[in-house]
Amino acid sequence: MSFSILILDNVDPLAEKVFEERGIKVTRNHNLSGEELHREIKKYDGIVVRSSTTVSPEILQSAEKLKVVGRAGVGVDNIDIEAATARGVLVMNTPDGNTVSTAEHTCGMILAIARNIPQSVQKVKSGGWDRKKYMGTEVHNKTLGIIGLGKIGGEVAKRMKKFGMNIKAYDPFASVEKADSLNVELLELDELLGVADFLTVHTPLTEKTKGLVSMDNADKLKKGVFLINCARGGIYKEEDLPRLIDEGYVAGVAVDAYSTEPPNAGLYEILEHPNIICTPHLGASTEEAQEKVAEQIAYQMSDALEQKSFKGSLNGKSISLTTNKEVQPYLELAQRLGSVAIQLAPEHANEFSFEYSGACSRFSDVLTDSILKGILSHHVSEAVNLINARHYADERGMKIKETKAGETKTFNDLITIRLGEGAEYQNISATVFGENDYRIVEIDGYGIELRLEGDIVMYQNVDKPGMLAGVSSTMAEQGINIGSLSLGRTGKGSNAITAISVDKPLDEEELEPIIGIDGVNALKYISLTNGK
Numbered sequence: 001m002s003f004s005i006l007i008l009d010n011v012d013p014l015a016e017k018v019f020e021e022r023g024i025k026v027t028r029n030h031n032l033s034g035e036e037l038h039r040e041i042k043k044y045d046g047i048v049v050r051s052s053t054t055v056s057p058e059i060l061q062s063a064e065k066l067k068v069v070g071r072a073g074v075g076v077d078n079i080d081i082e083a084a085t086a087r088g089v090l091v092m093n094t095p096d097g098n099t100v101s102t103a104e105h106t107c108g109m110i111l112a113i114a115r116n117i118p119q120s121v122q123k124v125k126s127g128g129w130d131r132k133k134y135m136g137t138e139v140h141n142k143t144l145g146i147i148g149l150g151k152i153g154g155e156v157a158k159r160m161k162k163f164g165m166n167i168k169a170y171d172p173f174a175s176v177e178k179a180d181s182l183n184v185e186l187l188e189l190d191e192l193l194g195v196a197d198f199l200t201v202h203t204p205l206t207e208k209t210k211g212l213v214s215m216d217n218a219d220k221l222k223k224g225v226f227l228i229n230c231a232r233g234g235i236y237k238e239e240d241l242p243r244l245i246d247e248g249y250v251a252g253v254a255v256d257a258y259s260t261e262p263p264n265a266g267l268y269e270i271l272e273h274p275n276i277i278c279t280p281h282l283g284a285s286t287e288e289a290q291e292k293v294a295e296q297i298a299y300q301m302s303d304a305l306e307q308k309s310f311k312g313s314l315n316g317k318s319i320s321l322t323t324n325k326e327v328q329p330y331l332e333l334a335q336r337l338g339s340v341a342i343q344l345a346p347e348h349a350n351e352f353s354f355e356y357s358g359a360c361s362r363f364s365d366v367l368t369d370s371i372l373k374g375i376l377s378h379h380v381s382e383a384v385n386l387i388n389a390r391h392y393a394d395e396r397g398m399k400i401k402e403t404k405a406g407e408t409k410t411f412n413d414l415i416t417i418r419l420g421e422g423a424e425y426q427n428i429s430a431t432v433f434g435e436n437d438y439r440i441v442e443i444d445g446y447g448i449e450l451r452l453e454g455d456i457v458m459y460q461n462v463d464k465p466g467m468l469a470g471v472s473s474t475m476a477e478q479g480i481n482i483g484s485l486s487l488g489r490t491g492k493g494s495n496a497i498t499a500i501s502v503d504k505p506l507d508e509e510e511l512e513p514i515i516g517i518d519g520v521n522a523l524k525y526i527s528l529t530n531g532k
């Protein structure tokens with residue numbers, strides 16, 4: 001299969017080289033208007049962006065064949081991941097390609113704000129000379145507070161330690177081991193604000209990190225602190241920054257990232273303030289970082305399109321397991337069973353229980369996605385995949401209960417779907433033998449053994465002589481060949497369940513005479529063809 005990619009932002013040409021080596025057609029088109037993007041995006045299997053292009057729900061609606069959005073960088077604030085997930089589009093980033101560059105830029109900003117470098121450079125270049133005004137402060141023996149001790153925060157810590165700084169951090173998700181290995185003391189946020197001479201943020205912008213420092217908590221800051229933001233605009237409340245300086249809480253601010261880029265008129269006060277230094281989102285702007293992220297995203301996207309690996313995917317937890325040989329058979333089993341279950345379920349069925357026993361229960365999360373894919377592919381007109389299956393289930397208000405039931409006595413693995421109240425068949429269980437022999441093994445307590453494939457007719461009947469002969473001769477009269485069959489009963493003369501696999505798809509007319517046979521009840525026709 002041949003794929004095509006559109007590069008939308010200023011991504012290093014190494015990306016093209018990698019895509020072309022992988023036999024993927026690549027087009028570069030920057031600065032498209034909204035309308036052009038709506039038109040162009042239809043043609044591509046993948047798009048590559050940095051931060052200039054906004055991948056909105058509206059754009060994604062137009063993206064008819066889109067399979068993957070690749071961000072050559074870390075932050076994905078410009079990509080609507082929820083909308084992409086709903087469309088079944090994979091979103092990936094390159095989590096570490098620009099770590100070192102951004103950490104170096106942050107260290108540069110710390111030194112620049114401590115020594116008034118940008119302001120004094122400006123002064124000298126414009127013919128001035130003022131050594132008193134630009135008196136600075138040493139960072140040596142000062143405390144650097146890091147909010148977000150992740151990849152970049154960690155690299156900043158290592159580097160600034162060499163400058164003789166005491167490093168302390170606030171990160172509720174960082175492990176004590178990591179902090180210890182970096183020789184960093186973890187503190188609570190308010191404690192950190194109270195001791196930091198320099199405070200640098202390295203978190204994503206989230207509801208929790210938005211406005212982490214503002215006039216509201218200015219009293220908690222150590223007086224005369226320097227603030228640095230090379231992460232995302234808004235982590236320090238932008239409109240409060242000039243006041244924080246003017247009222248003496250903060251000595252200076254260094255900013256690389258803004259809530260609106262390029263900054264809009266609302267941010268001019270920040271840009272113009274003499275104690276605020278600004279760079280135009282340059283953290284990742286080095287040749288090395290851009291080459292790394294371009295190369296990484298191109299490899300990752302090529303691998304994902306070719307279903308080889310899903311490294312770097314942000315919304316494809318389940319899909320990333322599809323390349324795992326151990327999980328593959330269970331995924332297929334789960335999807336086929338989901339498809340059978342929905343064909344057995346009564347109309348409007350919206351409540352299901354999935355039970356996993358044996359080794360497969362380790363993968364219950366992804367198997368639930370796969371069952372849902374099997375169920376929903378009968379309901380949803382758009383393509384359902386492992387990325388968007390849960391989204392569609394939630395959208396339909398489906399109630400799913402998932403249980404893990406330990407070992408099974410008879411099989412290594414067993415997946416059971418319970419259809420609940422009102423269903424003619426309540427529980428259906430299946431397992432996989434070897435690598436790809438998928439079988440239904442139990443229905444409502446009746447032992448059955450039938451391959452989960454092709455076209456299946458299932459019915460309940462009274463266990464009496466001639467039943468099967470009646471059904472098979474009715475089928476034969478219509479040219480329906482039986483491939484295999486399985487009878488399940490609890491004892492002589494009791495009720496029985498019969499499952500027959502037939503060699504061709506059946507229509508209503510062909511099913512009618514079988515339904516009409518005396519003693520045949522609850523007949524269901526199940527088709528596992530057409531990829532459903």
Ligand SMILES: NC(=O)C1=CN([C@@H]2O[C@H](COP(=O)(O)OP(=O)(O)OC[C@H]3O[C@@H](n4cnc5c(N)ncnc54)[C@H](O)[C@@H]3O)[C@@H](O)[C@H]2O)C=CC1
Nearest residue numbers: 075148149150151152171173202203204208230231283284
């Ligand atoms: N200026 C630039 O050009 C660049 C900016 N960035 C931005 O830098 C930031 C950090 O990137 P990485 O270090 O690669 O990410 P990361 O994921 O490695 O680290 C983020 C850290 O923030 C912590 N965190 C999350 N919520 C928090 C909270 N409420 N309070 C405290 N800590 C919290 C996480 O536990 C994690 O350790 C991101 O916002 C990213 O978009 C990244 C690359 C370039």
Ligand SMILES: O=C(O)CCC(=O)C(=O)O
Nearest residue numbers: 050051073074075284285
């Ligand atoms: O592409 C860029 O230069 C922006 C880098 C960045 O902010 C990120 O990777 O999160």
